[in-house]
Amino acid sequence: MDLNIITIIIAVVALVAGIIAGKFIFAQDTRKRIDEADLQAQSLIKEAQLKADTYKKERELEAKERFVHLKSEHEKEVMERNRKVLEGENRIKQKELTLNQKTEHLERQIKENDAIKQNLNRQIEVVNTRQAELEKHQEEHTRRLEKISGLTAEEAKSQLVESLKQEAHSQALGLQQEIIDEAKQKANKEARKIIIQSIQRTASEQAIENAITVFNLESDEIKGQIIGREGRNIRAIEAATGVDLIVDDTPEAIVLSCFDPLRREIARLSLQRLVSDGRIHPARIEEVVEKTRRQLEEQVMEIGERTVIELGIHGLHKELIRIVGKMRFRSSYGQNLLMHSREVANLCAVMASELGLNPKLAKRAGLLHDIGKVPDEETELSHALLGAKLAEKYGENPAIVNAIGAHHDEMEMQYVISPIVQACDSISGARPGARREIMQQYLQRIKELENLAQAYNGVEKAYAIQAGRELRVIVEADKVSDQDSEKLSFEIAQKIQTEMTYPGQIKVTVIREKRAVNVAR
Template sequence: KVNATKEAKKIIIQTIQRTGAEQTIENAITVFNLESDEIKGQIIGREGRNIRALEAATGVDLIIDDTPEAIVLSCFDPLRREIARLSLQRLVQDGRIHPARIEEVVEKTKKQLEEQIMEIGERTIIELGVHGLHKDLVRMVGKMRFRSSYGQNLLMHSKETANLCGIMAAELGLGQKVVKLAKRAGLLHDIGKVPDEETELSHALLGAKLAEKAGEHAAIVNAIGAHHDEMEMTYIISPIVQACDAISGARPGARREMMQSYLQRIKDLENLAMSYNGVEKAYAIQAGRELRVMVEAEKISDADSDRLSFEIADKIQKEMQYPGQIKVTVIRELRAVNIAR
């Protein structure tokens, strides 16, 4: 038993020593640099119409203050921040900044970011030597770049876990086939954290379900589902994935507990608003102190908007725990479009 413990410690130490990883923690802000402060006026627009249009289209808080040649983009969701950053970059380069152009650029950016997500996924699997992954899983791997777990970037964590799994399996002398399976399982172990849809399943069980649906090996499905002990471990790679996941997350400075509870509160706020009929989009901004709810003008009248803001505020008060107060703003926009030929 003493020898087994000694050997296990030796393998873990060798595995950690052979892996180098960045220790950056994801923040909730992105700084957008400007060539000159004159552009700030253009971005704000007459009576603030441009900045309002940008915030409404992206769900990101734009902080324009005295900071020289910089704008701060604040949002808990890295994907939304990236959409806002790329859109702002295009608008500033183009020079035409007005509400209609902002909406057009944001829509284009969303489509291009989808392609970029696939590219990130493909680049990652080539880098790790993982082959034959279903395109849905490749997309999920790419989307990990814009997700975080306790402040730790999910793609960085998954890549690190994959490398640790491969090294640990090799150190244990399990053969090339098992090493490849372990690496693959390490990369995919947190795919259950990627989908936006709310589900009753935990991320480990959801990940196992997604891997099974994509035709992954039974050992990989088991390793994903069992890495938080929610499924019985039936394959040798399952305890390897669990150990390597713990090693990656337990590094000093890798994670922040408080960050995760804050992100969960923000998501719960948005989901609460989205549960109402006629709600098109809901964005929690100002670090969760304001909830902006966009409604469909055809389904919700002005009187309904007033009632809806009261109902949402009342439900938040009864069902959620939060510091201070939350301002609920319901936005109803009616557009009448005709074309002169």
Template sequence: MDPIISFVIVAVVALLVGIIAGKFIFAKSTKEKIQEAELKAQTIIKEAELRAENIRKEKELQAKEKIVSLKSAHDKEVNERNRKLAETENRIRQREQLLIQKELTLEKQVKDNDVIKENLNKQIEIVNKKRTELEKHQEEHIRRLEKIASLTAEEAKSQLIETLKNEAITQAIGIQQEIIDEAKQKANKEARKIIIQTIQRTAAEQAIENSITVFNLESDEVKGQIIGREGRNIRALEAATGVDLIVDDTPEAILLSCFDPLRREIARLSLQRLVTDGRIHPARIEEVVEKTRKQIEEQVMEIGERTVIDLGIHGLHKELVRMVGRMRYRSSYGQNLLMHSRETANLCATMAAELGLNPKLAKRAGLLHDIGKVPDEESELSHALLGAKLAEKYGESPAVVNAIAAHHDEVEMKYIIAPIVQACDAISGARPGARREIMQQYLQRIKDLENLAVSYPGVEKAYAIQAGRELRVIVESDKVTDQDSDRLSFEIAQRIQSEMTFPGQIKVTVIREKRAVNVAR
């Protein structure tokens, strides 16, 4: 055989022999290990049994201890409940005893009340008897008094009521006068304070305007050109402007006369342009006057816008702005209307701020209060009502409309700014030098004041002194008593206040004196 194969066979046989021998040895060792494992398992089981026994005994002891503690707690709770039940039973017994006592007391009180009621009934019967007797005695006494006084009870009662009524009226007039005087003092003091602060904080320029404008010329030769051939130039100028031109012997001057300052301004500017240009004839006059009128309209709008901007008033309708500008060429009692409206607006704003009101709204109403004096068309309405109508037409607020309409008391004042506008309008017009009053109107007002006082019975004479600021009334002492003097002074003051229109205030003084005259011979 091939040695290699023989070696392989021998090797395989040797491997098999080794495997068999290894299995025999492994089997022997495995058996020994199993025996050792069984011994260990028995030992572990015994130890586990011992440990389980110990644990069981410990749990039994713990359970017994817990049972004992629970039993003690239960006994304690039961004892506490029993104690509370005992206390509740004691309280209930005490309440029962109190109720029994109260019931006994009430029964006793009911018995006592019955006795008291019987006594009261007896006393009531006695009082009724006495009242009946008293009424009889009173009737008998009244009959005796009527017999003595020769008057019935009703007549005496009416006389007494009349006497008390007269005394009450006299006392009421005195008290009313005192209350009015005290209220006037307080109101005048506070109002004077606010008005003085308002006037002091508002500076205004006053200028008295006339109805005549003087147009100065470089020489008297120009007068002939202005007059024109047979006066045609001056007639054309008067017809185009509505202004009277007075050409007299006054050197280097022509007078422009018209009640409307706007027309006078148009005539003055037109005449100035014509004289500067040198071409003076009717056609040229009409052309220049028309251009000047358009220029004045633009200036009017510009003046209105500047005034509104200066016063800080926003959202005013363009037509109202134009009317504000037209005020520049209007006057009232010689006072420029625009200056008066501006001053009134500033006064209203200051006074409203002092009173804690809306100064912007008051300023708006103050500026627009006289727009009824510059309408585009003539109207039969008064300037206050017409101004309110225009303001309402152009979207002003109801407060402003009411303030405009009510500033001369033609309608009722519904908003708080209405009396402010009225007061500030009077303040602006009453400034020294602000307005001119026609002498005839002033004299008529003084005369009406005196006639009003003389119309009362018992008044002998009446004198208006201090430019109509005080009215002194002299009464006949035989016809007017001292009490009547107080009432007469009060009534005259109230009537002046309600019937007459006057600036400031009027003091009414009633003078009553008794003279005894004898002659020693």
């Protein structure tokens, strides 16, 4: 029993000792852990302090750098503003200097102008004084003349004007008498022309006779001179006149073919002068053709003046007289236009006299009723409306203007002479053999053929020759090249083929000639 108690006591003591020893060990272990924790905490605090110091230094450095950057930018802005201020001050100084110079210059000019003005005033005073003296001398001279002549100045002027009127009247009467005498002297010649033209109206070959002219030669040797070396002379004549020269086996003759009588006449007269002169070369040909054209224009004016004198028409505008003269070289449906107009004028005068109207006014309207058929420029207006426009332009009576525009019912008839002109025009054109429709259609086709070619850029002249079987187009060398010439020939041929109606075929020849001209002085 005692042993068990001792054992139990020993066990209890051992247990207590173990518990005490365990507590001691646990306390040591806890103290050790606390120490380690303190060490760790101190190391973490130190590390945090180091990081905080480092971050603080970095922020301070960044702040310093930003401050330095802002300071430099501010300094730059300040310097730029200072520079602009300096430039502005320099400009202001320069402007002030310029203004000062201008002010000084203006002041000098003002002073000079004042001096000039004073000088002019003095001169004006001198001029006024001399003018007054001259007026006094003139009045005194006039009084002396009036005293010597016994007439006042107004009476002397009246006598002088009256003497000039009488002299002018006498000269006008003399000139009128000379014109009448000249007209009487040429009456037989004009009568022969009228007879020949009347015969031609009834000829069977009307179109051929109106389209060709035969030029007679003294010998066939002249044909070679007219043709020239390699045909240069005949080409120059055709290019200058627009007339086709046909040189064939016909002895001592050359045929001039062209639908325009005015061109044929120019070519005939030019050939006549060239053959008489003997000098036939391109330069001479152009000179003679130009001279002939001018002389023919004068001849046209003479024909117009002779026509109006023979018909007793007075006060006609010169341009209308020229148009009347051009009618001599035009035809209407194969009928000579001037002869037709003269015939209509005479018929109108007879009919107006029978009706108790003004025969002179009717004759004037009859002569001018077809002036629209010979315009200087092509227009889309009909010949009646164009003629009325021309008559109105050159100051004709409104009754004449209306008669011209209404003779084909294209205007309303407002005067009595209008139906008279229309009736007389129909009478003249309806005579047997007076007109041929075929000839007019042929001329219209030829004109359309030439106008078609002239519508292209760079085309200087276009001539339909050989009765419309060939179209010769002369282009400007500065505007059209050799390649363009070939292209132009093809385009014209295609356009003729698509837009026109014609028998057979038409040959299109484009001629481009380059000339180099210099003058030795």
